[in-house]
Amino acid sequence: MIRFRVGLQCLLANLSVQLVSAQGDYTQYVNVFQGTTGGGNRFPGVVAAPFAMVKLGPDVQSGNADAYSGYLPSGSIWGFSMMHESGTGGAPKYGVVSQMPVVGNVSNPLADLSQGRASEDQGQIGYYKSSLANGIVVELAATERAGLYQYSFPQGSPASIVVDVSHVLPSFRGLGWEQHYSNANFTFYSDGYQGSGTYNNGWNLSPDWEIFFCVRFNQKPVSKKTFQGTGTTLTSYDSRDQVSGTERVGGVFTFTETNVTSRVGISFISSSQACNNLDREIPDRTSLQSLVDRAKSRWNNEVFSKVQISSANSADLQLLYGSVYGMFLIPSNLTEENPGWTSTEPYYSDQFTLWDLHRCQTPLFQILQPVAYEEYVRALIDIWKHDGYMPDARSSNFNGRVQGGSNADNVLADAYVKGVRGAINWEDGYSAMVTDAEKVPPNNNDPKAPDSSTKEGRGALPDWLKYGYITPSFTRAVSRAVEYSANDFGLYQVAKGLGKEADAEKYLKRSRNWRNHWDPNCSSNGHSGFVVPRLADGSFVAQNPLSCGGCYWGDAYYEDNPWVYSMNAPHDIATLKQYIGGDDKFVDRINKLFDLKIFNAGNEPGFTSPFLYNFVPGKQHLSVQRSREISKSYNSGPSGLPGNSDAGAMESNILWQMIGLWPLTGQTTFLILSPWFPEMKINLGNGRELKITTTGGNKDTAFYVQSLKVNGKQWNKTWVTWQDIFENGGTMDFVLGSNPTDWATGELPPSPASGDQ
Structure with missing residues (x-):
């Protein structure tokens, strides 16, 4: 089993990589720490399936740095929480339903209990591990609506777990986008606890919202206490069964065992539904490894197997499958977890x-x-129907x-x-x-x-x-x-x-x-x-x-x-070219975006601009050239994204360039670039497939299109349509070379809004 470490994504470099189309486990190519630093803000913790509600991972504090996904590569961990976003900017969101392990008895659960790391965090799809400076090892796994915490405490001291319901990711930017804790309910029951927390604000300025939790321990605590207080000042810390209110509330559980397992279910509806989610998805005696295996199977079968390539280049494999993974961390599928209205329709948020x-x-x-x-x-x-x-x-x-x-x-x-x-x-x-x-x-x-x-x-x-x-x-x-x-x-x-x-x-x-x-x-x-x-x-x-x-x-x-x-009128390019002064000025306008260092690969408004050369006769090779330049901004490492992941925007950008196409949203048009791989197959469902091949060149030095066949027929346009290759599947067979050729002599891509000049 391969486990990525931060900064050590090259572990795969020594593997003998065969054709990925013959491999069963694509997760081996995914570095969950890709894009977590350098402004990428991607979430590295456990996401057990595409669009899973639970995103279980560490919450790190380091000075006044905003931990947008909860994660920072350095600093102290102050909790492990069930909900996070991925790749966002603005301000952190969530970081709720948290547990923090502590060595020994806890005198004040409102104090700073954070711990540095003894070593770098480890992770792979479905699994996350943190080794804390105090000797505690935390391992995490999850399902879509429940999570499993496995703690290993050092010998010789009591083992405590602190639950502070006020725990939420803070923001230090001073923009008024920080989250607030409003109130909570916390109740002991036979083998754990349940309750809810209410929070508000954040980047979207939301009013109060409530999340419910249901937690069961696999070991029996020797003591359990509730607490209540403000700041670090306790107003109560005793063995009451329940606490609630606007003060910070929670509980402390102390064990004599060195190995403690906690199972947590969450819900936006009720504590009972959180318990149902937990008992259905992680029943008693479920092993951590079984959850890891299940997560890998879900991602392999439902996502990664949809894209198969022929390649022996481990860096390309890691970038491809790591980017596909980053695309589907959010939104969250909250069907049947919508507290706003009753509906039989699916529901997605985040x-x-x-x-x-x-x-x-x-x-x-x-x-x-x-x-x-x-x-x-x-x-x-x-959402429109019910929220307006x-x-x-x-x-x-x-x-x-x-x-x-x-x-x-x-x-x-x-x-x-x-x-x-x-x-x-x-x-x-x-x-x-x-x-x-x-x-x-x-x-x-x-x-x-x-x-x-x-x-x-x-x-x-x-x-x-x-x-x-x-x-x-x-x-x-x-x-x-x-x-x-x-x-x-x-x-x-x-x-x-x-x-x-x-x-x-x-x-x-x-x-x-x-x-x-x-x-x-x-x-x-x-x-x-x-x-x-x-x-x-x-x-x-x-x-x-x-x-x-x-x-x-x-x-x-x-x-x-x-x-x-x-340059942002992709539905009206013919008019835009006319306004700019014709083809030559249009080409120079795109060139200037790069010559003047205006273009930023990490900024979405400019995503399409480098490929607009396809609208000028004989200039498609410049789109290919720009694509290869942009690709240098990416790798599979922690700083491998040119900007915020933005919920997969950056990852999908490079994936389209690997495919060798660029979509024009709201149109059926795809601009032709240059594929990276000798062969790629995309499973389109219902027996349909798009197969893309390249011969005569390579992605790094001989990447210019010399000729192209689409569905077996010679092609001379710089674009294809949805109907050509996606609606029923199809083939695209490229011949590549080291020098540009004027292969595309056909009609230009459509400009559907340009009929009235």
């Missing part, structure tokens, strides 16, 4: 965020997990925050045009999209953007409907306008498909409104024409295209500058 994900994660989600993807789309619609709006982000069963547009619209449009039907009610889906497009959401008075709602919907909709652009009276005006255009293009696609001709015409016209921010006189580095702020009187605001101010919530551009946002 998404951060569709602003990050719609460009490339959700299109790959559909391909690799089509059943879950249909459920996910249904869940988005059901689809979420762009959602956590602790509450919408928020919206960074730009209402990008659930893009996700629904992408699903619709690619034929996702099943049990989806598309009339309801379209109504949910219309709500985003026509109904102004109530202002939630976010201190970071007080002009309009950051909870859901399109807060700047009043300007959008009145002017066809967004004035600086709304924060993030330009980036919102660019995104609202793409959102409206999504509505056009679904309206057209449903036969709503008047609506389709209206939203197609609105999808062109990004043009209303185009100032042809704004110039920078030999180029004229950029999207800039515009006042109510129609005049443009002077703008340096290399600057976006703070690039944050209160600015005109969010997380990128005018150079990048001016």
Whole structure:
């Protein structure tokens, strides 16, 4: 059994790697510590199945550093908790339902009981291990809604476990996004404890939400005490059976055994449901190893086996399967765990965020997990049906925050045009999209953007409907306008498909409104024409295209500058090329993103820009060249992501480049790049398969496309459609070489919003 250690991901380098298509255990290639440092913020703890509710791992404190996923590579562990997010920025979320082991009797359970590590943490899929400085070893395993803690205490002292229900991941950024503990209930019963904790705030500014827990010990404690207090001051610490209130509450369990096992179930519904989850998923005498084996089997059978490659390169194998793993840690499938309403529809929460994900994660989600993807789309619609709006982000069963547009619209449009039907009610889906497009959401008075709602919907909709652009009276005006255009293009696609001709015409016209921010006189580095702020009187605001101010919530551009946002009209590229000045200027505009070091591989708004060369005759090789440059920002190590994982956005980016395609969300178009492997097979379900082969070159030095056959026929376009290769499966056979050739002489990719210039 291979166990990765932080910083030692090269353990596999000495393995004799055979064709992965012949291997049964793909988990051996996954470094769970990939992307956990360097800003990646990925969660390395136990996630027993894709989209599991339980994400069990350590909570680490190190000065004033925010531990976004609970994990930091250095610092002291102050608890092991059941719920975390993965790859997010902003502020930490969750870190609830925690236990902390302590050597000896505990005089004050409210004191700092944290411990450093005696050695680096170890982990693999389904398993996590921390060795603490005081000699305690903690091993973790889990199922979807329950977790198992296995403690090994040093000989000679009592073994204690402290349960502090107020435990929650803090934030030290001072932005008002820190979580708060509200109150708790804690009750002993025969072989453990149960209760609930209530918390609020966090990055999505959620009001009070409650999580329930049910815990059983496999050993009998020699003593158990409840405690209550504020700060580090105890108001009670005795053997009462129950404590509750707004003070910190919990319990201390002391054992004489050196080996103690704790089984924990959680639920958003009730303690009894938490107990049901526990007893169903981790019954008494369940071994830790059996849970590890089960987790590996789930990931192998349900996810990793969907992608098979021929490769003897361990670094490529680790990057491929580690990235696939990182894609499906969140959202969380909370079906039957929805406290907000009763419904027979699936329910997913913990998404951060569709602003990050719609460009490339959700299109790959559909391909690799089509059943879950249909459920996910249904869940988005059901949230609208009961909460009033689809979420762009959602956590602790509450919408928020919206960074730009209402990008659930893009996700629904992408699903619709690619034929996702099943049990989806598309009339309801379209109504949910219309709500985003026509109904102004109530202002939630976010201190970071007080002009309009950051909870859901399109807060700047009043300007959008009145002017066809967004004035600086709304924060993030330009980036919102660019995104609202793409959102409206999504509505056009679904309206057209449903036969709503008047609506389709209206939203197609609105999808062109990004043009209303185009100032042809704004110039920078030999180029004229950029999207800039515009006042109510129609005049443009002077703008340096290399600057976006703070690039944050209160600015005109969010997380990128005018150079990048001016390339963000993938549904209207023909018009964009015309505005920029034709093919040559368009190519130079993309080149400048790199020459001027504007492009940031870790920033989602620029994800598609490097591949827009495919819209210019004879320039597809430049998209391939940029793809290979971007790939150098990735590896399978702890610092192997170029930015926040953002719930799999970064991982799906590199996966598409490995495949050799790039999706245009809301369209059936995929831009052709250059695959990495001699052979790749993607299982599309229902007996369908996409097989991609390469001959004559390699991914590192001879990667330019010389020729291509699609489904056995010679291909001369820089793009394919969903129907060509995914709908019924297909083949793509590439010949690669070390020098570019003008192989793609066919028609350019479609530009569906460019009919009216």
